[in-house]
Amino acid sequence: MLKMIDFKGIHEGEAGWIVGNGPSLNEMDLTFLNDKVNFCMNRIYLGVEEMGFTPKYYTVEDVFVAEDTPDEINALKYCKFLPKDLDYCxxxxxxxxxxxxxxxxxxxxxxxxxxxxxxxxGSTVTYLAMQLAYYMGCDPIYLIGVDFDYVVPDYADGPDITSREADQNHFHPDYFGPGKRWHHPRLDLVEKAYIxxxxxxxxxxxxxxxxxVGGKLTIFERVNYLDVR
Known part of the structure; x- marks a missing residue:
């Protein structure tokens, strides 16, 4: 078993790339991530083969994702940072x-x-990834695929949603496809966490x-990934 203390400052002065799961990932050439310190999350494994890169670090904190796809997550061979309270699944x-x-x-x-x-x-798994990247010493930290933009279906009548159709909020239609549970996006809380x-x-x-590329995230200064990759 890995220990967190062994990762302290391990990437001091290296750029860290936090890979969100927004649709904008499909508009990017992500093969450069193979040579970078990257932090991926949730169901990124649905697209990495097509995207042409291998995650270096992986994390998940959403209870629904962990409970609905445990076999997929358990089978991953990436270095995984997992909350202790999810050890039941x-x-x-x-x-x-x-x-x-x-x-x-x-x-x-x-x-x-x-x-x-x-x-x-921080109401988003990317906030967990940011703290990991900081702890490892990454500087600068780049966010990609963090589109900060969600379409909530008309049938959603509470904080918990069970999808009835293909997912349009993420890079893959099966991400939160039919039958998958997800939380109503609290972008107000995410905004506070990002600030x-x-x-x-x-x-x-x-x-x-x-x-x-694109998206509605304006909290952080924008740069062109093609210029800094």
């Missing part, structure tokens, strides 16, 4: 590093500088950018 193996993931806490949002002690919930991540990261002398 996700298995330990030589590729797993368990993290102390705090879902409920006062003073939301908080950003952890010490992922070996705690990592905070805090920028404040914390830049306040500590590092940099974080939106290097994605």
């Amino acid at each position: 996700l298995k330990e193996d030589e590729n797993v590093c368990w993290v102390d993931f705090l879902r409920r806490y006062d003073g939301f949002p908080k950003f952890s500088a010490d992922a070996d002690e705690v990592v905070y919930w 805090e991540s920028r404040r914390f990261i830049e306040g500590n002398g590092r940099r974080i950018y939106n290097a994605g």
